[in-house]
Amino acid sequence: xxxxxxxxxxxxxxxxxxxxxxxxxxxxxxxxxxxxxxxxxxxxxxxxxxxxxxxxxxxxxxxxxxxxxxxxxxxxxxxxxxxxxxxxxxxxxxxxxxxxxxxxxxxxxxxxxxxxxxxxxxxxxxxxxxxxxxxxxxxxxxxxxxxxxxxxxxxxxxxxxxxxxxxxxxxxxxxxxxxxxxxxxxxxxxxxxxxxxxxxxxxxxxxxxxxxxxxxxxxxxxxxxxxxxxxxxxxxxxxxxxxxxxxxxxxxxxxxxxxxxxxxxxxxxxxxxxxxxxxxxxxxxxxxxxxxxxxxxxxxxxxxxxxxxxxxxxxxxxxxxxxxxxxxxxxxxxxxxxxxxxxxxxxxxxxxxxxxxxxxxxxxxxxxxxxxxxxxxxxxxxxxxxxxxxxxxxxxxxxxxxxxxxxxxxxxxxxxxxxxxxxxxxxxxxxxxxxxxxxxxxxxxxxxxxxxxxxxxxxxxxxxxxxxxxxxxxxxxxxxxxxxxxxxxxxxxxxxxxxxxxxxxxxxxxxxxxxxxxxxxxxxxxxxxxxxxxxxxxxxxxxxxxxxxxxxxxxxxxxxxxxxxxxxxxxxxxxxxxxxxxxxxxxxxxxxxxxxxxxxxxxxxxxxxxxxxxxxxxxxxxxxxxxxxxxxxxxxxxxxxxxxxxxxxxxxxxxxxxxxxxxxxxxxxxxxxxxxxxxxxxxxxxxxxxxxxxxxxxxxxxxxxxxxxxxxxxxxxxxxxxxxxxxxxxxxxxx
Ligand SMILES: *[C@@H]1O[C@H](CO)[C@@H](O)[C@H](O)[C@H]1NC(C)=O
Ligand SMILES: *[C@@H]1O[C@H](CO)[C@@H](O)[C@H](O)[C@H]1NC(C)=O
Ligand SMILES: *[C@@H]1O[C@H](CO)[C@@H](O)[C@H](O)[C@H]1NC(C)=O
Ligand SMILES: *[C@@H]1O[C@H](CO)[C@@H](O)[C@H](O)[C@H]1NC(C)=O
Ligand SMILES: *[C@@H]1O[C@H](CO)[C@@H](O)[C@H](O)[C@H]1NC(C)=O
Ligand SMILES: *[C@@H]1O[C@H](CO)[C@@H](O)[C@H](O)[C@H]1NC(C)=O
Ligand SMILES: *[C@@H]1O[C@H](CO)[C@@H](O)[C@H](O)[C@H]1NC(C)=O
Ligand SMILES: *[C@@H]1O[C@H](CO)[C@@H](O)[C@H](O)[C@H]1NC(C)=O
Ligand SMILES: *[C@@H]1O[C@H](CO)[C@@H](O)[C@H](O)[C@H]1NC(C)=O
Numbered sequence: 151x152x153x154x155x156x157x158x159x160x161x162x163x164x165x166x167x168x169x170x171x172x173x174x175x176x177x178x179x180x181x182x183x184x185x186x187x188x189x190x191x192x193x194x195x196x197x198x199x200x201x202x203x204x205x206x207x208x209x210x211x212x213x214x215x216x217x218x219x220x221x222x223x224x225x226x227x228x229x230x231x232x233x234x235x236x237x238x239x240x241x242x243x244x245x246x247x248x249x250x251x252x253x254x255x256x257x258x259x260x261x262x263x264x265x266x267x268x269x270x271x272x273x274x275x276x277x278x279x280x281x282x283x284x285x286x287x288x289x290x291x292x293x294x295x296x297x298x299x300x301x302x303x304x305x306x307x308x309x310x311x312x313x314x315x316x317x318x319x320x321x322x323x324x325x326x327x328x329x330x331x332x333x334x335x336x337x338x339x340x341x342x343x344x345x346x347x348x349x350x351x352x353x354x355x356x357x358x359x360x361x362x363x364x365x366x367x368x369x370x371x372x373x374x375x376x377x378x379x380x381x382x383x384x385x386x387x388x389x390x391x392x393x394x395x396x397x398x399x400x401x402x403x404x405x406x407x408x409x410x411x412x413x414x415x416x417x418x419x420x421x422x423x424x425x426x427x428x429x430x431x432x433x434x435x436x437x438x439x440x441x442x443x444x445x446x447x448x449x450x451x452x453x454x455x456x457x458x459x460x461x462x463x464x465x466x467x468x469x470x471x472x473x474x475x476x477x478x479x480x481x482x483x484x485x486x487x488x489x490x491x492x493x494x495x496x497x498x499x500x501x502x503x504x505x506x507x508x509x510x511x512x513x514x515x516x517x518x519x520x521x522x523x524x525x526x527x528x529x530x531x532x533x534x535x536x537x538x539x540x541x542x543x544x545x546x547x548x549x550x551x552x553x554x555x556x557x558x559x560x561x562x563x564x565x566x567x568x569x570x571x572x573x574x575x576x577x578x579x580x581x582x583x584x585x586x587x588x589x590x591x592x593x594x595x596x597x598x599x600x601x602x603x604x605x606x607x608x609x610x611x612x613x614x615x616x617x618x619x620x621x622x623x624x625x626x627x628x629x630x631x632x633x634x635x636x637x638x639x640x641x642x643x644x645x646x647x648x649x650x651x652x653x654x655x656x657x658x659x660x661x662x663x664x665x666x667x668x669x670x671x672x673x674x675x676x677x678x679x680x681x682x683x684x685x686x687x688x689x690x691x692x693x694x695x696x697x698x699x700x701x702x703x704x705x706x707x708x709x710x711x712x713x714x715x716x717x718x719x720x721x722x723x724x725x726x727x728x729x730x731x732x733x734x735x736x737x738x739x740x741x742x743x744x745x746x747x748x749x750x751x752x753x754x755x756x757x758x759x760x761x762x763x764x765x766x767x768x769x770x771x772x773x774x775x776x777x778x779x780x781x782x783x784x785x786x787x788x789x790x791x792x793x794x795x796x797x798x799x800x801x802x803x804x805x806x807x808x809x810x811x812x813x814x815x816x817x818x819x820x821x822x823x824x825x826x827x828x829x830x831x832x833x834x835x836x837x838x839x840x841x842x843x844x845x846x847x848x849x850x851x852x853x854x855x856x857x858x859x860x861x862x863x864x865x866x867x868x869x870x871x872x873x874x875x876x877x878x879x880x881x882x883x884x885x
Contacts (some may be wrong), residue, residue, distance in 0.1 A: 180334075182259070182355060182816035183326045186428035188318040190361040192386065193477075194790070194798035194805035197365055198315040199427075202257065206358030206815060207316055209233030213335045214240050224252045228398040231256035233355040236329050238262050238269045238607065241418055243307030249765075252312060257317040257357045259816075263327040268613050270306075275600035277475075279306035280381075281605070285477040286799055287538075287571070287578035294570055302573050305600045310605070319816055320428045320607075321726035330355075336816055350823035357816050362386070363809030367575035368798035370395070370807060372555075386807040390706035390787025391472045393422070393480045394717040395494070396724050397780045398452055398466040398646075399459055402505035402746045410508045413516045416642060420445040420483075420521045420575055421474035424701045425605050425646055428645045430702040435617070436594070436601045436610045440524035440631055442470065442716060443666045447635035450723035451656050452642060460648035462836040463516055465867060468720065470711050471576050473703040473786040475605065477804035480703075480786035481579035487784060488512055489583070494782055495745055506745035507782075512584045512618030520577045524634055526601045526614050529594035534564040538581055539571040543588030546645075550590060559633040566597045568810075573672040577660050586853040592634065611671040612706025619668040628667065632658035669715075674699055681716035681755040683737070685771040687711060705808050706787045721750045721779035732758045733860045738776035750777045762812055 185284040188200035205665050210229040214220050223232050231463040233256050234249060249255045262269070279301035288294035295302050320460050321327060334353035340348055363370040363386035370386040401410075420441040424434030449468045449667075459465065473479035480729045487493040494507045524533060533554075535547060545669035547563060554561035572578055577589040594600055603609040615627045639656040647653070660679075669676040675694035688694040688711065701840075728749065738751040753774045757767035767773035790796045798805050 158762045175211050180326075180329055180818040181822075182319070182330070182818050183321060183668045184259075184319045184814075184816050185322045186431045187357075187359050187814060187834075188314065188427050189359060189429055189811060190313075190363055190717055190809035192365070192367040192370060192518035192809070193365055194368055194486050194809050195366050197363075198311050199361075199809075200316065200318050200359065201361035201809070202315065202317045202357065202359060203362070204360050206355055206356045206360070207231070207256040208336075208356045208821070210352045210354050210821065211235055211330065211335050211339050211818075213331060213340075214245075216240075216247075220245060222341065222345065224248065224254055224346070226345065227254070227341075229352060230254035233357070234258045235335065236260050237266055239271050242271050242274060243309055244415070246307075246309065246312075246436040251317075252329040255316055257319070257355070259330070259355065260318070260320045261327045261330060262320060262607070263324045265608075266327075267322075268564070270603065272609040272611065274608060275303055275602075275606050276307045276310045277303060277306050277425070277605040278308045278311055279303050279712040281306070281475075282477055282574050285482070285579070285804060286574070289801075291571075299519065301598065303604050304588055305604070307604050310425065317359045318427065319357055319359070320431060320685070324568045328844055330818065335644065335645055338820065340823070351820045352536040353818065354820050354821035355816070359811060359814045361811050363807065366798065367805050367807040370809070371798075384810050386809050387705035388787055389473060389479065389703055389709060389792070389804075389806045389808060390714055390785060391708075391710055392717075393472050393484065393702050393786040394713060394720060394781065394783050395817075396720050396782070397507070398449075398456060398468070398724065399464075400780055401465060401508050402744075403508045404885075409601050410510075410514055411464055412513050414462060414833055415510070415514050416463055416466045416516050416645060417469060417518045417580075418448065418466060418521070418638070418642065419469045419471060419518060420447060421480070421576055422470045422472040422701065422716060423473040423475050423480075423703045424609070425703075426607055428607065428700070430675040431607055433607075433671065433698045434605065434701055435611045435615050436526045436609055437523045437604055438701065439667065439670045440594075440615070440627070440708075441521040443663060443670065444521050444524055444631050444634045444638070446666060446716075446719050446723060447632065447639040447658050447663055448642070449720060450662075451635060451639035451658065453724040454527075455639075455643065455654045455656070457643045457646035458648055458651055458829040459646055460651075461646065462647040466642055466646060467510070468719065468724075470713070470716050471786065472710075473788075473804075476703065476806040477788075478576060479577045479788045479804040479806065481576035482803050483786050483789055483792075484784070485512065485579050485583045486789040486792070491602070492783065502743060502745045504741065504744035512587070515580065515587050517543060517645075518577050518580060518587060518589040519638065520552075520575050520589065520591040521622065521634070521638075522573070522591055523599070523601050523604070524594050525627050525630050526594060526603075527616050528602060529600035530558050531626065531633075533559065533561045533594055533634065534596045535561060536572050536575070536593060537567045538577075538585070538589060539568065540584060540585055541567070541588060543590070546588055547590060550637075550641050552744045553644070554637045555820060556639045556640060557633050558628075559637045561637070564593075565595050570597075592638075601638050611667065615671075615857075617667055617671065617738045619664060619672055623664045625664075628660050628664045631667075632660045633767045635663070657781055666719075671698055674711075674715075677755065678719070679715055679752075680768070682715060683753045684718070684751050684774065687714055687718070690771050691807045703786070706785070706791075716754060717783060718750065718838070719782060720743065722752055724781065725750065725777035728778050733761055733763075733773055735772040735774070742780070745844060746784065747778050747780055750779050750781075751775070752777055 190199040211231045212223045279297045280295035338353040471480035485733045576589045635658045636656045669679045738749045740749040787803040790805045
């Protein structure tokens with residue numbers, strides 16, 4: 151009897167424990183829908199970004215809508231660790247640093263719903279005040295960028311180069327934000343009027359974005375390589391994608407001994423990427439979209455009206471460099487490939503008997519015209535041409551300034567150039583290899599960035615550029631970018647033509663500039679991206695996202711659509727249609743015995759007149775035009791990952807890698823008092839110990855229980871022991 155009674159009691163106790171636990175959980179349990187999180191990156195020697203303990207971090211929600219909320223949380227709040235739910239304007243370097251140092255933080259959730267979308271601080275940048283300083287041409291010169299006195303990026307928080315051991319998430323979801331603020335915080339956690347804390351149960355959030363990589367790229371690669379090949383585990387991926395290029399004129403040599411003329415090619419360059427703390431939220435407007443659009447329009451104008459290349463200049467190379475935010479990774483790779491005689495491609499006379507593009511070396515560069523950030527509300531329509539301290543091209547600069555005057559562009563020489571040299575720019579990588587190449591970098595600032603939101607969530611079209619597609623081609627930012635493009639086309643044409651050539655009146659297509667800004671900054675499913683779509687891109691391969699394409703370079707095993715569409719636009723604007731291959735996707739393949747040009751099948755802005763397919767043109771991959779293009783792509787992964795046995799402690803090359811993670815979770819729930827939870831835990835432990843004893847006991851006495859018979863003394867003494875423990879287990883449940 152005793153035994154049976156005990157067993158029943160135990161079962162009830164177990165059920166009660168389970169039921170109570172479940173009830174508590176069910177009362178409130180919500181997924182936290184997120185739009186990005188901070189993850190871990192490493193360079194050769196250090197780790198950056200966020201990671202948390204395995205299994206996730208839990209904290210009591212405290213909403214920070216005013217500085218005083220932060221004070222309360224860190225100084226008065228008794229229920230730490232806290233999960234800080236922060237409005238964007240309070241997510242500043244100083245505040246995050248304070249939370250980090252307090253040790254009272256389990257994580258941070260930045261809420262940025264519709265109402266808070268423009269809740270930006272006065273100025274804020276995730277990047278450093280001296281971006282890419284370690285890879286700077288001037289890294290050893292005093293005062294070129296002094297973080298305290300005269301930084302290029304005065305609003306730089308350096309947050310991207312911090313390491314956090316707690317998770318930081320972003321949500322832009324309307325309902326999740328409402329739930330966090332109202333149903334969670336206001337209902338359970340909001341301190342009383344007198345500032346005293348509320349009692350348990352409290353609303354809590356659990357965040358989990360545990361990272362596999364730690365310490366440094368070197369450590370991570372070593373660990374990844376250690377693991378045997380039967381069970382490959384990767385802890386991190388190297389950053390990298392492709393950079394995209396096009397020459398304006400076809401060059402062909404089937405003879406490797408042909409030495410191309412030195413200093414005869416103008417390089418026109420822009421960077422493709424940007425970066426923010428939050429993955430998938432890189433939607434930079436001033437940086438980099440204004441410059442990409444200006445470069446594309448310049449290339450288009452010159453393709454329509456090409457110079458004759460009869461003077462000193464033999465060609466123009468347009469380049470879109472992908473990965474520059476990470477220590478100039480892409481331009482370092484470009485220079486490396488040139489020095490290794492593999493840009494655009496290694497000579498291979500056997501494979502390409504009908505010729506290929508001649509090798510291109512730094513010695514062939516005539517000058518560099520780099521386009522940087524071009525417009526924001528603070529800069530207005532002023533732009534500046536920056537040059538190196540050792541710049542030897544005063545005439546070029548004067549010619550550029552005259553071209554600007556012809557197009558009513560307010561361009562002047564940067565006043566700081568003679569003393570400070572170039573601002574952060576890809577040209578620095580090329581000048582490292584050959585300092586005497588004249589380089590001019592056009593930007594919307596003189597001595598420091600006018601863009602208050604460089605590399606941040608807030609570099610957005612409406613707030614930072616005052617851009618609105620519906621305002622049409624006459625709005626300020628469109629006109630300005632158009633004028634930059636016309637000026638550059640004019641200047642480049644003049645440089646690349648014989649003296650007899652008549653300079654056409656270049657006039658940018660402002661409608662086109664407006665459409666390009668719309669595609670890159672507002673809606674990727676736009677007419678121009680649709681015009682350059684094909685079977686490898688949305689809408690045929692994956693649907694278009696609602697948000698713009700993210701501009702983060704990402705890891706080398708994935709090619710970003712941001713770059714792919716930029717490449718397609720470059721080909722679309724500078725290539726020519728192969729008429730006989732219209733609507734002929736299968737045969738749109740350039741002869742493979744040459745590497746002078748290639749073919750690219752694109753949808754086009756209007757359907758070919760003789761499309762006879764069953765589906766409408768916009769729904770069929772095989773409706774479109776075949777473009778003959780001189781454009782090509784090259785890997786932008788850092789040379790550090792290419793050079794065998796590279797020393798990752800060296801600063802020669804960018805050495806960035808991104809951690810691998812397995813799963814990311816975020817949820818909201820109601821958390822009972824820790825003492826209560828400890829109680830449940832105790833029950834668990836006791837029940838477990840119990841079961842062990844019982845199983846052991848049952849094993850020994852099975853025959854006596856299941857077969858009616860006489861009890862022995864030993865059974866009774868065992869049962870007594872057990873029932874005492876049973877009493878102990880019962881107590882917490884009675885609560
Ligand atoms: C990595 O970044 C840290 C912080 O900026 C720097 O001190 C270190 O030199 C860098 N290491 C490499 C190899 O780039
Ligand atoms: C951003 O930088 C500008 C220029 O230095 C400065 O006036 C402004 O106060 C800064 N904003 C913030 C929030 O630090
Ligand atoms: C948000 O909540 C409303 C009302 O509860 C619902 O109709 C809507 O579908 C939800 N939106 C999302 C994106 O979940
Ligand atoms: C390019 O430059 C590198 C190093 O400066 C040199 O070794 C190589 O031979 C050059 N290639 C050509 C084609 O001039
Ligand atoms: C390149 O030049 C070679 C030699 O003149 C010629 O045979 C070949 O057809 C040309 N290739 C292309 C793609 O134009
Ligand atoms: C300008 O671009 C738009 C959009 O692509 C196009 O429809 C229009 O025909 C172009 N205008 C001129 C003058 O080329
Ligand atoms: C469409 O017209 C082009 C010439 O413009 C021709 O070469 C092509 O074969 C035609 N395609 C079809 C499917 O009729
Ligand atoms: C194709 O165009 C038609 C009419 O313009 C439109 O209704 C349809 O949604 C488009 N289809 C796609 C896949 O964009
Ligand atoms: C870095 O560059 C220096 C100078 O060019 C060279 O001597 C050194 O070997 C390089 N180190 C690595 C790890 O490539």
